[in-house]
Amino acid sequence: MHARADAADTAPNWPDDIFATLQRFDVRQVPYLPDAGHSKLIQRVLASSTMRGIPLTTEEEGVALLAGAWTGGQRGVLLMQSSGVGNCINMLSMIPILRFPFLTLVTMRGEWGEFNPWQVPMGSTTQGVFELSGVQVLRASNAAEVPAVLEAAAAQAYNALTPTAVLLSQRLIGAKVFTK
Amino acid sequence: MSKANLLDRRQVVSTLLANRKDVVAIGGLGASTNDMCAAGDHARNFYLWGGMGGAAMIGLGLALAQPKLPVLVITGDGEMLMGMGSLATIGLQKPSNLSIVVLDNEAYGETGGQTSHTSAAADLVGVARACGIGDARAISTMAEVEAFAKVVHDISAGPRFANVKIDSASLEQILPVRDGTYIVNRIRGDLGFQPI
Numbered sequence: 001m002h003a004r005a006d007a008a009d010t011a012p013n014w015p016d017d018i019f020a021t022l023q024r025f026d027v028r029q030v031p032y033l034p035d036a037g038h039s040k041l042i043q044r045v046l047a048s049s050t051m052r053g054i055p056l057t058t059e060e061e062g063v064a065l066l067a068g069a070w071t072g073g074q075r076g077v078l079l080m081q082s083s084g085v086g087n088c089i090n091m092l093s094m095i096p097i098l099r100f101p102f103l104t105l106v107t108m109r110g111e112w113g114e115f116n117p118w119q120v121p122m123g124s125t126t127q128g129v130f131e132l133s134g135v136q137v138l139r140a141s142n143a144a145e146v147p148a149v150l151e152a153a154a155a156q157a158y159n160a161l162t163p164t165a166v167l168l169s170q171r172l173i174g175a176k177v178f179t180k
Numbered sequence: 181m182s183k184a185n186l187l188d189r190r191q192v193v194s195t196l197l198a199n200r201k202d203v204v205a206i207g208g209l210g211a212s213t214n215d216m217c218a219a220g221d222h223a224r225n226f227y228l229w230g231g232m233g234g235a236a237m238i239g240l241g242l243a244l245a246q247p248k249l250p251v252l253v254i255t256g257d258g259e260m261l262m263g264m265g266s267l268a269t270i271g272l273q274k275p276s277n278l279s280i281v282v283l284d285n286e287a288y289g290e291t292g293g294q295t296s297h298t299s300a301a302a303d304l305v306g307v308a309r310a311c312g313i314g315d316a317r318a319i320s321t322m323a324e325v326e327a328f329a330k331v332v333h334d335i336s337a338g339p340r341f342a343n344v345k346i347d348s349a350s351l352e353q354i355l356p357v358r359d360g361t362y363i364v365n366r367i368r369g370d371l372g373f374q375p376i
Contacts, residue, residue: 028245029241029244029245052244054240054244054269054273055269055272056265056269057265057266057268057269058265060233060234061234061237061263061265061266061269062237063231063234064231064233064234064235064237064238064241064263064266065237065238065240065241066241067231067234067238067241067364068206068237068238068239068240068241068242068243068245069241069242069244069245070241070364070368071204071226071238071241071242071245071364071367071368072204072241072242072243072244072245072246072249072371073245073246073368073371073373074241074244074245076241090230090231090232091231091233091234093230093231094230094231094234094360097229097230097360097361098360098361098363098364099360099361099364100364159376161376
């Protein structure tokens with residue numbers, strides 16, 4: 001059973017900070033995989049009149065989608081979980097080849113207080129996988145630093161065409177709690 | 181090798197693109213990208229040389245960004261099988277200006293002609309329809325190709341999907357430009373976007 005509270009009165013505010021930054025950078029396409037850590041941000045995106053939330057069946061679809069979006073003149077951001085990063089590896093090769101602005105926000109599993117051993121291998125290699133693929137990695141470990149990290153990531157991704165992943169640490173999100 | 185009565189891939193693609201007007205066309209990794217180039221290089225051609233399985237999603241991203249332009253993905257059966265989940269994503273988004281054509285020779289022609297799943301088990305038209313793409317057609321004649329080439333320009337009635345059975349003839353390779361940044365920026369320039 002999943003005991004993490006996602007109710008509106010206890011939901012964290014940092015997803016609102018992320019949403020505001022994405023809005024300021026005129027992000028229009030937001031492909032995502034369902035994910036508890038991103039749930040509030042996904043709700044904000046789906047309620048937005050300027051952004052389009054696009055649910056995917058696998059994360060690699062989002063990389064190709066963002067290549068097409070940029071070709072057509074729009075910016076996007078890919079929302080996923082650390083376990084999904086492994087699904088993207090071949091498609092990440094498009095980023096340096098096509099040189100399009102790539103920004104992804106990754107909620108982390110398999111690190112701070114993880115309960116499920118199956119999450120640990122991919123969580124442990126997420127940063128390395130990105131770096132080997134030519135994607136710069138920034139990390140936000142607490143709510144106070146989210147706005148500055150997002151600002152830096154969006155600026156370098158969209159203004160300097162520097163592919164960037166923001167890891168939203170499990171410490172920030174809160175370890176998933178299973179109770180009997 | 182070739183079965184009788186199957187269509188010639190180059191003739192299919194050149195018919196699809198003959199009167200293309202403002203269409204943006206995306207080729208799949210493999211022979212379909214070569215076929216697009218053989219039909220004539222064009223500033224709005226997106227040639228895929230990697231990222232197998234991504235052609236339909238590039239088409240979706242482009243179609244959503246440019247809803248008033250017809251966007252046409254021309255790919256192969258192997259490439260489409262690898263990105264089959266994207267048909268579900270497209271079926272959900274329902275971009276009315278997106279058309280997908282699969283050139284289906286039931287084989288992986290680039291790698292020695294190994295048999296693909298469409299030869300015996302996978303029905304891509306059925307998959308597309310089951311994923312919510314209402315206009316999903318099986319095409320076996322040039323008249324049907326000509327009819328499809330016309331409806332691609334109707335940006336109010338998509339998404340649509342066509343699976344074209346082609347012969348497995350191995351043709352002379354006509355290789356398009358492979359500098360990806362050039363390809364993307366050429367399309368962006370033609371659409372009126374300045375370099376950053």
